[in-house]
Amino acid sequence: MGYRVGEAAALAGVTVRALHHYDEIGLLSPSGRTAAGYRRYDRADLERLQRILLYRELGFPLETIATVLADPGVDADAHLKRQRDLLLAQADRIAHMVAAVDRVLEARAMGNALTPEEKFEVFGGFREPEGYSEEAVRRWGDTPEWQRAQLPQGKQQWTEAERQRKDWVRRLVALVDEGAPADGPAAGELAEEHRAMLSAVMGECGYGMQQRIADLYPAEPVQLAFLIREDEQRPGIGEYVRDAVRANAARRSA
Numbered sequence: 001m002g003y004r005v006g007e008a009a010a011l012a013g014v015t016v017r018a019l020h021h022y023d024e025i026g027l028l029s030p031s032g033r034t035a036a037g038y039r040r041y042d043r044a045d046l047e048r049l050q051r052i053l054l055y056r057e058l059g060f061p062l063e064t065i066a067t068v069l070a071d072p073g074v075d076a077d078a079h080l081k082r083q084r085d086l087l088l089a090q091a092d093r094i095a096h097m098v099a100a101v102d103r104v105l106e107a108r109a110m111g112n113a114l115t116p117e118e119k120f121e122v123f124g125g126f127r128e129p130e131g132y133s134e135e136a137v138r139r140w141g142d143t144p145e146w147q148r149a150q151l152p153q154g155k156q157q158w159t160e161a162e163r164q165r166k167d168w169v170r171r172l173v174a175l176v177d178e179g180a181p182a183d184g185p186a187a188g189e190l191a192e193e194h195r196a197m198l199s200a201v202m203g204e205c206g207y208g209m210q211q212r213i214a215d216l217y218p219a220e221p222v223q224l225a226f227l228i229r230e231d232e233q234r235p236g237i238g239e240y241v242r243d244a245v246r247a248n249a250a251r252r253s254a
Helices: 005-012 016-024 043-057 062-069 076-111 116-123 132-140 154-178 185-202 207-214 221-227 237-253
Strands: 039-041
Touching: 005 016, 005 039, 005 043, 016 043, 039 043, 043 062, 043 076, 154 185, 154 237, 185 207, 185 237, 207 237, 221 237
Parallel strands: none
Antiparallel strands: none
């Protein structure tokens, strides 16, 4: 006898109106009708409905689902395998999204290790730009360096890290002001210290990753400002650091 439209809708967890719509567009027409013209759905109809709902869950539009289901070269098992592959792909994408959100939360938690008063005491007027943590995750979140990153925790560690940064910047500015070449030994020493500062956060920063980061300094002021505050900068200092890092990496790998 089959299932009446209300029974089929209840089994599938959809509305009667949805089944009526699927029938009207030819996506799922019931196999039978009662003498009074009421719809009757058999087991094959319910299996087709299950496939439709799976594809809908995957985000397929109804027109695409109709095309897929109309393919005579694909049997029920092939449909299920296709759906399984799509579900696995979606699960992998969702897992990556969850991991990315977790990394944003971690970054925000680490960035919020200090109170606003402590941040002002340690960093002065410098503030992380709005949305920077999310942008950092987008750019670096899938790298091993980001995933093992450990920012300083607590005021004392942040104060020491900021002291080291200021001392490094002071010596860098002195080299720039005196016209020392970016590929010279003094600039190379500062490039090594730059890599050590990055490694203190990342666990290990190789020359390739260091160059990727330094390459951002001339083109992206926000990246440079994390290393050299605006009031500490000189014209061309971003290019100088980039060139020093490149020259040092080339010399070390020679």
